[in-house]
Amino acid sequence: MEKAKISAYQLFTLILLFEFGSALVLPLASEAKQDAWLAILIAMAGGFCLFFIHYALYRYYPDLPPTEYMQILLGSVLGKILAFFFVLYFVYVAAGILRAFGEMLVTVAYPATPIFIINALFILVIVYMVDKGIEVISRTSEVLFVAMFLLLLSGFILMMISGIIHIENLKPVLEEGLSPIIKTAFTETLYFPFGQIIVFAIIFPYVKEREKVKRAGLWAMGMSGLILALFAAGNISALGVDLTSHAQFPLLATIQSIEVAGFLERLDIYFILFVIITGFVKISIFFYVALLSVSHLFHVKHPSRLAYPMGIVVLLVSMAMASNYTEYTQEWTTVFSPYVDASFQVIIPIFLLIIAFFRNRKKAG
Template identity: 40%
Template sequence: MEKAKISPGQLFILILLFDMGTAILRVMAMSAGKDAWLAILLGTAGGLAIFWIYVSLYRLYPELPLTGYIRAILGKGLGWPLGLLYILFFIHGGARDLREGGDLLISSVMEQTPIIVVNAVMVLSIVYVLNKGIEVVARTAQIFIMTIAILGFLSIFLLLFAGVIDISRLLPVMGNGLGPVIQTTLKQTIEFPHEEVICFAMLLPYLNNREKGIRAGFAAVLTSGLLLSFSTALNIAVLGIDIAGRSTFPLLSTIRLINIGEIIQRLDVFVVLTLIVGDFFKVAIFFYAAVLAAADLFRIKDYRQLVLPIGIIILFVSMMISSSFIEQIEEGDVLLVTVFLWFGVLIPIFLLAAAGVRKWFGSRP
């Protein structure tokens, strides 16, 4: 652990950027059809519940990160190997998002650039900022959230003025009944992106104000859910469910339709910036969680020694993880309800239960 403090506001921004990072770019919940936005909204309720698990664990062990209280709850024999698995989970998660960001960037704007170049540049800049510490990451996020907010507002404004939004494309609401919406919520939108917030279980001990920080965390999960739902609804209202569902990068397709008087057009850079900033923070948080977990388990005093090695591992894992973007997406859907579900939800629930049992027996004379 480094000696650093982050404020509740900074935590809010970090969770917000982390949640929206890659989710806002990709097609979400398309199995619910026109009601994708509704499924995301329902999923946010699940997201809040998942965050509640992390918060409860944090309240029990406010000084320890995830890998710390795993050992405190399960004992060293069981806790240490589980912590090791979490390092792998964080590295894998970071690598997946790195790959996804790189693939989107290449398929939309940098057609012929090799993916290793794009990913290496991204990893190097993250290595640099992580060397500076979590406080610098948080302050960088404070700067970039402004950029994203301005771009977001401007995009909505311009979409309105371009007259491409047609709300009737979202109708009828629940034309196929509630069934598909619930199914999508359970299979996809509760899990993604909310279960990845487990990374913040490593970061919560840095909070300088516990109660306010927890509230900020809940607010961030809720806000990101609302924004994701809104952007999905916007994509469908502009493109129609067919084009939005087929598109690899619907937000870009949406923004490309802006054409006001043949002058204000070609605003692709808005989305590309959002992609790069979002991906940066998503990978950085996974990366940092992995570094902290490794430093904690192997008792390394200065976590900085681990940043470059783990960065290189993430870079290479991102290259080897799948042979194509299609495979990456296919695997992602499976991993979401297996690996990510275990590490993000089931293990924390189990930990919470075990900690509860421990406390109950412990408090008895």
């Protein structure tokens, strides 16, 4: 895994599918009501800023992962402590996403199956792929990207021709002004999904065409933001604000309301495929980054040996983090996102970039 190389296009597909992740199927920016699509676009602009922070650090240390340059910037002891906290963060987020996707599949498709079984099967496939390294993950993402593109395109066409889209549900625009939209964008939607781009700081050094990293990243984030905004607007247009904000999975409710020519209906399979493809990619990347960070931190020569033990840890954490889905979502939105995500995605990277700027300016001088 250490000597792997991926192309800029593979980076693009990884980021795009990663950003879709659970953001496509869970309620996004629901506090902004009918202006949710606008909050997503504003959060995307903030996501660009965070991407530039990670890209600037990558330019300073193009051959080092964050776990290594943290030790250069903060000293060996403090750098290792911070790197260890990042490992815990990546493991917890991987477990949280695994729990979310497990809950979705149990709710929608497998109500009689214990969530532990669903999560165990999910993580087993992910561990097997991660064990093969970033090149295999990247090649898989290329194939899944084509499948996802066809699913999104056909799903959107079906929404349009079924007549469920009612643009008037998006009015009035800016009913309560810009402030609640900006608040939603920068207290919720920035961290999920756009701030999670932090994981790619560890993957950037594996890209062959270094000059294309910035372009691939910005294009992927821009496209994902636009598509997420489009589907958020589509959900509100189809369901109305009240139903969208109260639906556990708004996209599922929208898909279930599609009916074409009196026979094409109950297209829940679309939702299940969205869940499996995006969940698979997102958990794989978080898991891979956690695995790689541990191997860098503790100087493990063969990181793949840690894959199965770490898979068990992620599985157990996913089961222990909450007793039910409601408790899980409350903990994530009230505690984890505003405090933990804000620290790891925004505050610490900015702090590291400031130190890197002054240290490298001294060298240049």
